[in-house]
Amino acid sequence: MKADRFDARAVYQKDLFREKRVLITGGGSGIGRLVADGFAQLGANLVLAARKLDRLESARDELLGDYGIQVTCLQCDIADPKQVQQMVAGAFAAGEVHVLVNNAGANSLRPTEALTPVRWKAIIDTVLSGTYYVTREVCRRWIRTGYAGRVINMASTTGWTGSPYMAPSGAAKAGIINLGRTLGSEWGRHGIRINDVSPGPVFTKGSFERLWLNEDVIDLIQKRVPLGRFPGPEDIVGSVLFLASPAADFITGASIAVDGGESLKQSFGELVEKFRPRRATQDETESRPDL
Numbered sequence: 568m569k570a571d572r573f574d575a576r577a578v579y580q581k582d583l584f585r586e587k588r589v590l591i592t593g594g595g596s597g598i599g600r601l602v603a604d605g606f607a608q609l610g611a612n613l614v615l616a617a618r619k620l621d622r623l624e625s626a627r628d629e630l631l632g633d634y635g636i637q638v639t640c641l642q643c644d645i646a647d648p649k650q651v652q653q654m655v656a657g658a659f660a661a662g663e664v665h666v667l668v669n670n671a672g673a674n675s676l677r678p679t680e681a682l683t684p685v686r687w688k689a690i691i692d693t694v695l696s697g698t699y700y701v702t703r704e705v706c707r708r709w710i711r712t713g714y715a716g717r718v719i720n721m722a723s724t725t726g727w728t729g730s731p732y733m734a735p736s737g738a739a740k741a742g743i744i745n746l747g748r749t750l751g752s753e754w755g756r757h758g759i760r761i762n763d764v765s766p767g768p769v770f771t772k773g774s775f776e777r778l779w780l781n782e783d784v785i786d787l788i789q790k791r792v793p794l795g796r797f798p799g800p801e802d803i804v805g806s807v808l809f810l811a812s813p814a815a816d817f818i819t820g821a822s823i824a825v826d827g828g829e830s831l832k833q834s835f836g837e838l839v840e841k842f843r844p845r846r847a848t849q850d851e852t853e854s855r856p857d858l
């Protein structure tokens with residue numbers, strides 16, 4: 568594949584997910600595509616689900632060429648519970664599903680006063696309700712059979728911080744984070760672990776076209792990231808693999824921010840340096856400071 572991939576085998580045991588099947592929604596593009604690549608490197612078989620079947624099939628062809636694993640592609644609009652029922656039945660028809668990655672999402676930039684109810688509903692239906700529909704269909708099977716599966720939701724730091732012009736997506740991501748906490752508690756007795764990865768801004772074709780729109784914005788965002796760069800989808804993969812691995816056996820209902828520190832509060836220190844430079848830079852002595 569063309570995009571930089573996360574070198575999963577440099578971090579994780581190469582057979583970590585052999586004999587496992589991972590269902591990834593939105594697995595044909597962006598972050599989901601790279602997550603698929605990470606699991607495939609570690610031997611997992613995959614089920615990829617999204618609306619555009621041709622894109623899933625190209626991903627499947629590349630993954631088969633690269634790793635020779637099994638890949639099933641299923642067309643599904645996750646906002647439609649009936650389609651989700653059929654898709655999840657199709658996923659389990661390929662064999663037991665062991666890990667679910669709810670990665671599919673939708674977003675757009677709109678001043679909230681100009682947002683139409685139709686657009687609000689479309690985003691909430693996909694991001695929040697769609698995540699719930701897929702989770703419910705998969706987990707009720709696990710509860711029935713006693714399989715202790717893993718769910719990893721692709722949330723967002725906007726779900727914690729809010730983000731102007733992204734009201735429905737931010738609200739839906741907050742909902743996903745809360746849903747993970749609720750279900751982590753409710754389904755712990757079934758051994759089901761449900762956690763989320765919350766990326767900050769990530770450069771994908773989808774996010775560039777919908778959100779960042781030009782290179783100047785990328786540059787501005789990069790300056791706000793304490794770790795100093797604008798990440799690509801490959802930066803998100805390791806955390807998803809971790810949450811699916813036995814290393815995360817005792818973690819449920821948790822959120823991991825994968826944002827290079829972007830969502831942390833801007834430090835007062837920067838203001839001090841700007842407006843009181845002598846005090847901020849003066850050397851500390853060993854004597855008790857006058858506070």
Ligand SMILES: NC(=O)c1ccc[n+]([C@@H]2O[C@H](COP(=O)([O-])OP(=O)(O)OC[C@H]3O[C@@H](n4cnc5c(N)ncnc54)[C@H](OP(=O)(O)O)[C@@H]3O)[C@@H](O)[C@H]2O)c1
Nearest residue numbers: 593596597598617618619644645671672768769771773774
């Ligand atoms: N990029 C970022 O800055 C960023 C930051 C935080 C969180 N995230 C989250 O990361 C996830 C992936 O985003 P991305 O940047 O990789 O964008 P992307 O490439 O556009 O991925 C979105 C995926 O979701 C699928 N999808 C959208 N609506 C769907 C629906 N109704 N039913 C089924 N599948 C649907 C799309 O496939 P189809 O169009 O074929 O359906 C696509 O594969 C999203 O949940 C996003 O909110 C991204």
